[in-house]
Every structure is written in structure tokens, then in C-alpha cells.
Amino acid sequence: MRELKYREAIDEATRQAMAKDDRIFVLGVGVDDAKGIFGTTRGPALEFGGKRVLETPLSEATLTGVAIGAALRGLHPLLVHARNDFLMLTMDQLVNNAAKWRYMSGGTMRVPFTIRAIIGRGWGQAAQHSQSLQAMFAHVPGLQVVMPATPADAKGLLMTALTTETPVVCLEHRWLYERSGPVGEEPYYTPLGHAAVVHEGRDVTVAGLSLMVGEALEAAKALAAEGISLEVVDLRTARPLDSETVCASVVKTGRLVIADTGWRSFGVSAELAARVGEQCFGELRAPIGRVALPDVPTPASSALEKIYYPGPAEIAAAVRATLSGRGRGPAPETAPNAAARGKEFSGPF
Amino acid sequence: MTTSIPPERLKAFYVQMARIRRAEEAIVALYPEQEIRCPTHLAIGQEAVAVGVCQALRDGDTVLSGHRCHAHYLAKGGSTRGMFAELYGKATGCCGGKGGSMHLASPETGMLGASAIVAGTVPMAVGAALAATLRASDDVSVAFFGDAAVEQGVMHESLAFAALRSLPVVFVCENNLYATLTPISQRQVSADIWPRAAAHGLAAVGVDGNDVVAVYEAGAAAVARARRGEGPTFIEAKTYRWREHVGPNFDTDVGSRTQAELDGWMARDPVASLARTLEARGILTATERASIDAVLEAEVADAVSFAKASPFPEPAMLRTDVD
Numbered sequence: 001m002r003e004l005k006y007r008e009a010i011d012e013a014t015r016q017a018m019a020k021d022d023r024i025f026v027l028g029v030g031v032d033d034a035k036g037i038f039g040t041t042r043g044p045a046l047e048f049g050g051k052r053v054l055e056t057p058l059s060e061a062t063l064t065g066v067a068i069g070a071a072l073r074g075l076h077p078l079l080v081h082a083r084n085d086f087l088m089l090t091m092d093q094l095v096n097n098a099a100k101w102r103y104m105s106g107g108t109m110r111v112p113f114t115i116r117a118i119i120g121r122g123w124g125q126a127a128q129h130s131q132s133l134q135a136m137f138a139h140v141p142g143l144q145v146v147m148p149a150t151p152a153d154a155k156g157l158l159m160t161a162l163t164t165e166t167p168v169v170c171l172e173h174r175w176l177y178e179r180s181g182p183v184g185e186e187p188y189y190t191p192l193g194h195a196a197v198v199h200e201g202r203d204v205t206v207a208g209l210s211l212m213v214g215e216a217l218e219a220a221k222a223l224a225a226e227g228i229s230l231e232v233v234d235l236r237t238a239r240p241l242d243s244e245t246v247c248a249s250v251v252k253t254g255r256l257v258i259a260d261t262g263w264r265s266f267g268v269s270a271e272l273a274a275r276v277g278e279q280c281f282g283e284l285r286a287p288i289g290r291v292a293l294p295d296v297p298t299p300a301s302s303a304l305e306k307i308y309y310p311g312p313a314e315i316a317a318a319v320r321a322t323l324s325g326r327g328r329g330p331a332p333e334t335a336p337n338a339a340a341r342g343k344e345f346s347g348p349f
Numbered sequence: 350m351t352t353s354i355p356p357e358r359l360k361a362f363y364v365q366m367a368r369i370r371r372a373e374e375a376i377v378a379l380y381p382e383q384e385i386r387c388p389t390h391l392a393i394g395q396e397a398v399a400v401g402v403c404q405a406l407r408d409g410d411t412v413l414s415g416h417r418c419h420a421h422y423l424a425k426g427g428s429t430r431g432m433f434a435e436l437y438g439k440a441t442g443c444c445g446g447k448g449g450s451m452h453l454a455s456p457e458t459g460m461l462g463a464s465a466i467v468a469g470t471v472p473m474a475v476g477a478a479l480a481a482t483l484r485a486s487d488d489v490s491v492a493f494f495g496d497a498a499v500e501q502g503v504m505h506e507s508l509a510f511a512a513l514r515s516l517p518v519v520f521v522c523e524n525n526l527y528a529t530l531t532p533i534s535q536r537q538v539s540a541d542i543w544p545r546a547a548a549h550g551l552a553a554v555g556v557d558g559n560d561v562v563a564v565y566e567a568g569a570a571a572v573a574r575a576r577r578g579e580g581p582t583f584i585e586a587k588t589y590r591w592r593e594h595v596g597p598n599f600d601t602d603v604g605s606r607t608q609a610e611l612d613g614w615m616a617r618d619p620v621a622s623l624a625r626t627l628e629a630r631g632i633l634t635a636t637e638r639a640s641i642d643a644v645l646e647a648e649v650a651d652a653v654s655f656a657k658a659s660p661f662p663e664p665a666m667l668r669t670d671v672d
């Protein structure tokens with residue numbers, strides 16, 4: 001199959017969705033500038049022009065309300081943010097209006113509204129430009145949260161979001177943007193709430209989101225050399241959260257490690273662990289392991305950044321711990337990590 | 350130029366502006382070494398605004414800033430060593446290496462910090478002013494921000510609240526006509542911001558942001574009003590960023606602005622034009638200026654060596670200062 005980069009898949013999905021449905025229009029800070037959100041909105045801007053791709057002021061909160069109003073009047077806005085951190089400015093409109101309008105109106109109205117936002121990481125972007133805030137949105141009934149890990153899903157999940165009649169938040173990890181993978185040329189729609197087993201194995205299940213899926217696959221390679229066989233599940237969407245697929249895998253392996261791009265506490269890993277505990281506790285042969293960010297803001301210093309982010313080494317360690325008798329118990333105080341992982345990200349931001 | 354400003358202060362303008370220029374140019378030279386590992390927004394071309402306003406402040410007054418905060422930090426007296434060590438992510442940085450370029454702070458000089466969320470610190474500056482009022486002090490608070498900050502709702506709520514309460518705050522808008530690649534014409538109804546600020550019921554003026562004396566005079570008037578309890582002022586200082594939005598390079602090749610436009614503004618270099626004026630008026634001779642430049646050169650070189658030689662924060666520092 002033809003290969004595309006993740007960002008190219010987003011561009012293609014947007015253009016195909018816009019061609020099929022003239023209700024869709026794009027808006028956001030920088031969507032119509034020369035760089036077009038790392039190339040993802042440039043194509044749509046050139047193809048559809050300024051009436052369908054609207055450059056905006058830095059008014060994120062208001063534009064979210066504007067998008068909701070437009071959605072109520074028959075359009076499907078796609079609001080794009082260069083960082084998911086900026087969504088914090090829009091929480092009132094998102095949580096109190098977008099997520100509630102359908103319910104509060106007794107189902108007489110709907111808000112077809114797609115939001116794209118990027119998760120930053122690396123090169124000292126620090127506490128306000130590299131958060132991974134999926135849990136904040138996934139907490140809210142009425143919002144769906146998708147987190148594609150591959151170019152194929154970046155296209156398929158965005159296409160689905162753009163045909164969904166309720167608000168969907170698409171969180172894209174910046175480090176995935178330049179990665180390539182097979183992407184179907186025709187429009188296709190990946191259903192929300194269906195996790196995928198992306199690597200079959202028998203000893204331990206690793207359920208990951210977004211960037212952490214690739215990290216889990218790397219861990220699987222390393223552990224294979226030790227004779228440990230990982231099954232890797234790509235959750236694909238944080239809400240709906242497909243715990244059934246995870247439980248089906250746990251039935252096979254009896255062991256689970258969850259790898260999230262967000263903080264450990266009160267996040268997707270906590271929710272999934274709770275559901276697995278509720279749904280298939282009896283299948284677990286060891287305590288569930290979690291690999292997530294330590295509960296601190298992102299530091300700027302490269303020395304601290306290196307130990308902040310867990311990767312394949314930490315996933316492998318968590319896997320070994322679930323295999324060593326009763327699991328690892330409480331989380332270690334700091335991620336040991338810091339192994340060199342190829343070329344360091346250094347922008348563009 | 351009015352002559353009411355004493356020569357010593359005019360010289361101080363030069364020293365402060367030249368320090369910022371030297372520090373920023375050092376970053377341009379060093380950035381390719383990839384040891385400054387953080388997104389860095391340079392203020393080259395905009396030095397007169399930070400210096401003109403901060404020269405009108407005294408100890409006890411405070412400033413808050415945004416992503417482009419180096420000039421404000423230095424103009425308020427932040428240590429050059431502390432800034433470079435912070436850029437290098439070192440434990441000796443002004444924020445222990447945890448903040449980086451976009452979050453410089455030095456509470457001991459009154460620089461209360463910077464947010465990388467556009468307009469994020471504007472209401473905080475109003476809060477600093479409210480604190481002064483509640484504590485019955487006559488300290489003045491300053492908010493520095495760019496033209497795009499005016500597009501945020503929180504800006505207008507801040508202006509309205511400050512006006513309502515007559516708070517001692519000075520809002521300083523560095524209107525460099527762009528937000529990343531987008532010109533102000535695509536974002537606002539007019540390139541003149543101050544008249545819209547005035548609609549909130551506070552004093553508002555527009556000044557040439559490349560003329561440090563003009564900025565100082567507007568700043569001094571605003572600070573004096575605030576200190577007398579007569580309320581807030583909004584100062585729009587038109588200026589221009591020479592380099593790309595973030596990083597050390599020029600960006601005229603991207604197509605959002607022309608070389609001719611940049612050349613026009615570079616011809617109005619705020620540092621060089623102050624130097625020319627001071628020399629013409631016999632306040633700062635070429636020789637004096639050269640010796641100031643040499644001192645600043647040495648100061649920045651020292652800060653860079655200090656930063657490079659400093660240790661990185663210990664791993665345990667990751668988890669401190671949280672809760």
C-alpha cells in the first residue's frame with residue numbers, strides 16, 4: 001500500500017472530508033499561514049480557499065463558542081490548535097456547551113464539531129507546551145477523544161470524527177508527524193472505540209495510546225530477545241475506551257501493562273486499570289503495571305526532560321515486573337530511563 | 350528628544366538596550382551549538398520598549414511577561430548569568446533550569462515571571478496591582494504582551510477590571526505587527542490597538558516603540574499616574590521583531606513578510622539610533638560607547654561561560670516544587 005507521513009494523512013483526510021461534505025470548514029490560529037500547522041492545513045487552504053479555511057485571531061475560547069454556534073446552524077467546524085495546552089482556554093465552551101447541548105436540548109440539537117490539537121514534547125518546550133491532556137477531555141460525558149498512533153488511523157479516525165454529529169477531540173502527538181506508514185488512498189472511516197491488537201503475543205499485554213504504542217512495539221522487540229512475548233494493543237481512542245479488547249487479550253496473557261502519554265494519576269491508565277479490575281479481575285495473574293508521566297509538570301532542562309519521559313526501557317521494566325511473581329507493587333520514584341533514542345526532536349515548534 | 354531627561358539616565362538607556370542586544374545576539378551565535386535546548390523567542394529590534402518602561406520603574410514595582418521575555422527580565426535587572434544558565438537548562442539558572450527561555454523570572458528584581466500562553470499573565474499583573482492597593486503600597490505593576498494578546502478575552506476583562514478599580518497597572522503592548530507568520534491585518538480590524546483599549550475607560554496612548562525616549566516618557570507618565578492612584582494606562586508601542594518568531598534565523602524566505610519591510614525597520618535600529626542621538630548631543634562619545642560595549646561583551650561572555658560550566662539539575666529536582 002502507498003505510504004504517507006502522519007501529517008500527510010491528516011492533510012489528506014481533511015481534504016477528502018471537505019470534498020465530500022461542504023458543511024466542513026477549518027478554522028484556527030495559523031491554519032492559513034505558510035506553514036499551515038506543520039503542513040496539515042496548508043493543502044486544505046490551497047484547495048478550498050479562504051471561505052473554507054479561516055485564519056483566526058488568538059481568541060481560542062470565543063472561537064470554540066463560534067464553532068458551536070456554526071455547528072447548530074448546519075456546519076461542521078474543524079478547529080485546529082497547535083498545542084492541546086491551548087484547549088485549556090476553551091474549556092468552558094467545550095465542557096459546558098459543546099458536550100452538553102445535545103443532552104440539555106433533550107436530543108433536539110446536536111453539535112457536529114471536530115477539534116484537532118497537538119501534544120508537544122521535547123527541546124525544552126516546558127510546562128505549558130508539552131502537556132498531554134486527554135484525561136481532562138475524556139472525563140467529560142459528551143466528548144469523544146481520539147489519539148491516533150499511526151498514519152492510517154490519523155486519516156481514518158479524523159474522517160470518522162468529521163462525519164460524527166457530536167464533538168470529537170483529536171489529539172495528535174507531534175513526534176508522530178514525520179513517521180510514515182501505509183494509508184489507503186480512498187476515503188475510509190475507522191470506528192471510534194475499537195482498540196486494535198497490533199502485535200500478537202502470549203506473556204503480557206501492553207495497552208498503549210498514541211506515541212506509547214510505538215514505544216511498546218519497541219519494547220516487544222527487545223523483550224522477544226529475552227524470550228518474553230508481548231501482545232500490544234493500540235487503544236486508539238481514550239473515550240470511548242475499548243476495555244473489552246484489552247480484557248480479551250488479558251484472558252490470553254493474564255498480565256497487563258498500560259502505557260499512556262499523560263500523567264499517571266487520574267488518567268487514562270487509571271481508568272483502564274479500574275475497568276480491567278471490574279471486568280476481568282479473575283484473569284489477572286499479577287498486579288497491573290502502569291507506565292506514564294510522573295505527576296509533575298514538564299521541566300525545561302534537557303537533563304530533567306530525559307528522566308521525565310518513560311519509553312521502551314520503562315515499558316520493558318514494567319513487563320518484567322509483572323512477570324516476576326506478584327508484580328512490582330508501587331511505582332518507582334523516578335523513571336530510570338535516559339537511554340538515547342535516535343535523533344532528538346528539535347522543532348519546528 | 351526632550352532635554353528634561355538627565356544625561357545619566359539617557360546613558361542608562363543605552364547600557365540597558367545594548368545589554369539586551371548583546372545577549373540576544375550571543376544566543377543567535379550559540380544556538381547552532383544545540384546546547385541551548387529550548388524554544389527561544391528573541392527580542393532583537395524591540396529593546397526600546399522593555400528598557401523605556403523599566404527605566405520608569407523603581408524597586409518594588411513588578412513586571413510580568415510572555416513567551417518573548419528576555420528583554421523584560423534583563424531590563425528589570427535580572428542577572429545575565431541567571432538568564433543564560435536558564436537557557437542552558439542548568440541548576441544555576443534563574444528558575445533552576447525548570448522554566449527555560451519562555452518562563453524567565455527573578456522575583457528579587459520584581460520580574461514575577463512569564464507565561465507561554467498568550468495573554469496569560471495580563472490578569473496576573475492586574476492582581477499584582479490589586480495587591481498593592483490592598484496593602485496600601487504605591488507599587489506599580491506592569492504587564493508586557495504582544496499585539497496578539499489583545500485578541501484574547503482575558504485581556505479585555507483585565508482592562509475593564511483595572512479601569513473599574515483604578516488599579517496601579519500599566520499595560521504595555523509590544524505591537525510588532527505579527528503573530529508568528531500572521532500579520533495584524535488578518536487578525537484585528539486596525540493596526541492601531543490603543544484606541545480600542547481606551548474604550549474600556551482607561552488612559553491609552555500609542556508611541557513609537559523604537560524610540561526609547563518616547564517609550565520612557567509615556568511609561569513615566571503612566572507610572573506616575575498609577576502611583577498617584579489615578580488608575581491604569583495602556584501603552585501601545587509599535588516596533589518590529591527582526592528575527593523569526595522562534596529561533597535565531599531570519600524568516601523573510603517563508604513569504605509572510607518582505608525583505609524590504611525588514612530592511613526598513615532595521616534602518617530604524619533602536620539601539621543604533623539612540624547611540625547616534627547621544628553622540629550628536631555629546632552625551633555619549635564614540636569612545637565611551639565602545640568601552641560600554643566592551644564591558645557588556647565581557648558580561649555576556651562571562652554569563653555564557655558560567656552557564657556552560659554550571660551543573661545540570663540533579664534528577665531529584667524533577668519532583669521538587671510541585672505540591
Ligand SMILES: Cc1ncc(C[n+]2csc(CCOP(=O)(O)OP(=O)(O)O)c2C)c(N)n1
Pocket residue numbers: 029058060082086089416417465466467494495496497498525527528529594
Ligand atoms: C493562547 C495561545 N494561543 C496560541 C499560542 C501559540 N503562539 C505562541 S506565540 C504566538 C504569537 C503571539 O504573537 P504576539 O502576541 O503578537 O507576540 P510576539 O510573538 O509577536 O511577540 C502564538 C500564536 C500560544 N502560545 N498561546
Ligand SMILES: [Mg+2]
Pocket residue numbers: 495496497523524525526527528529
Ligand atoms: Mg506580535
